[in-house]
Amino acid sequence: MAIVWVCRLGVDAYADLGRHLDVPRFECPVCGEPMVLWGFYRRYLRVGTWCKRVWIRRQRCKACRRSHVVLPQFVTNGRLDELGVIGEGIEAMVAGGGARKVAEDLGLPHTTVRDWRRRFRTRAVLLATAHKEAVARIRYCIAEMAMGAITGDVGAGKSVALRAAVASLDRTRHTVVYVANPMFGTRGLYVSIVSALGAVPRFHKAEVMAQAATLLAAEEVERHRRVLVAIDEAHLLSPAQLEELRLMALCRGGDYAEEGEHGPGSPCCCKGGLLSCSA
Numbered sequence: 001m002a003i004v005w006v007c008r009l010g011v012d013a014y015a016d017l018g019r020h021l022d023v024p025r026f027e028c029p030v031c032g033e034p035m036v037l038w039g040f041y042r043r044y045l046r047v048g049t050w051c052k053r054v055w056i057r058r059q060r061c062k063a064c065r066r067s068h069v070v071l072p073q074f075v076t077n078g079r080l081d082e083l084g085v086i087g088e089g090i091e092a093m094v095a096g097g098g099a100r101k102v103a104e105d106l107g108l109p110h111t112t113v114r115d116w117r118r119r120f121r122t123r124a125v126l127l128a129t130a131h132k133e134a135v136a137r138i139r140y141c142i143a144e145m146a147m148g149a150i151t152g153d154v155g156a157g158k159s160v161a162l163r164a165a166v167a168s169l170d171r172t173r174h175t176v177v178y179v180a181n182p183m184f185g186t187r188g189l190y191v192s193i194v195s196a197l198g199a200v201p202r203f204h205k206a207e208v209m210a211q212a213a214t215l216l217a218a219e220e221v222e223r224h225r226r227v228l229v230a231i232d233e234a235h236l237l238s239p240a241q242l243e244e245l246r247l248m249a250l251c252r253g254g255d256y257a258e259e260g261e262h263g264p265g266s267p268c269c270c271k272g273g274l275l276s277c278s279a
C-alpha cells in the first residue's frame with residue numbers, strides 16, 4: 001500500500017537527497033502498529049523535460065508483516081509524471097483544451113495525457129458523489145439545528161461543500177455568520193456574531209456576550225431567521241472556544257423563550273445550526 005507523505009522538500013531537493021532522506025516512521029495503514037524502516041526502491045520521476053531516478057522509502061509492519069511505500073505528495077503511484085504537471089494538464093483539459101494540444105504544450109506524449117483524462121473522468125464521478133454526500137449532511141445539520149464538523153484532507157473540498165450547502169439556503173429565512181479563521185480567542189467569536197448581525201460589538205466580554213445572545217434571539221423570534229455559524233479552519237479552535245460555542249448553542253432565549261415555541265428555560269433554537277469546517 002502507498003502512504004502519502006506531505007513532504008516539505010521541493011522535487012529537486014527530494015531527488016538530490018537520495019537515500020539521506022529523513023522520512024518519518026508511519027503507523028501501519030492496515031493494523032495501526034508502528035512500522036520499521038525497510039529500505040528503498042528507485043523509480044523514475046518526470047517533471048516536464050526533467051526526468052530522474054528518485055529513491056522511495058519502504059516501511060514494514062512487524063505485526064502483520066506487510067510492507068508499504070512512502071510517497072512524497074508530488075509522486076503518484078504507477079505514474080511517471082510529477083503530480084503538479086498532471087494537475088496542470090487536467091486543468092487545461094477541464095478548461096476545454098484537447099488532449100493532443102495539452103500534450104504538445106507540456107511536451108509529453110499524447111497517449112499519456114489522454115490516459116490522465118480517462119482516469120480523471122472515472123475519479124470525478126466518485127468526487128462528485130462525496131461532494132453531494134457532504135452537502136446533504138451539512139443541510140441535515142442546518143435543518144436539525146445541530147452542530148456538525150466536516151473533516152478531510154487539504155483540498156478535499158470541505159469549503160466547496162459548505163459554500164454549496166449555504167448557497168441553496170433561503171436567504172430570507174437564514175442568516176449566515178462565516179468565520180474564516182477562528183484564531184481570535186473567545187471574545188472574538190462573540191464579536192464576529194454581533195458584527196455579522198449588524199450591530200457594533202460592545203467592549204467588555206460580558207457585555208458582548210449578552211449582546212450576542214440578545215441579537216441571536218431577536219433573529220429567531222422577531223425576524224424568524226435561523227442563524228448558521230460556519231467556522232473554517234475549525235481545528236484551530238481552542239477548548240475554551242469550543243466550550244463557548246457549546247454554551248451558545250444551549251443558551252436559553254431568556255425573555256424571548258416565553259414567546260417562542262419552547263417554554264421558558266427550555267433549550268432555545270435561536271442559535272441555529274452551528275457548523276464547523278476543519279482542514
Ligand SMILES: [Zn+2]
Binds near residue numbers: 029030033062066
Ligand atoms: Zn500491520
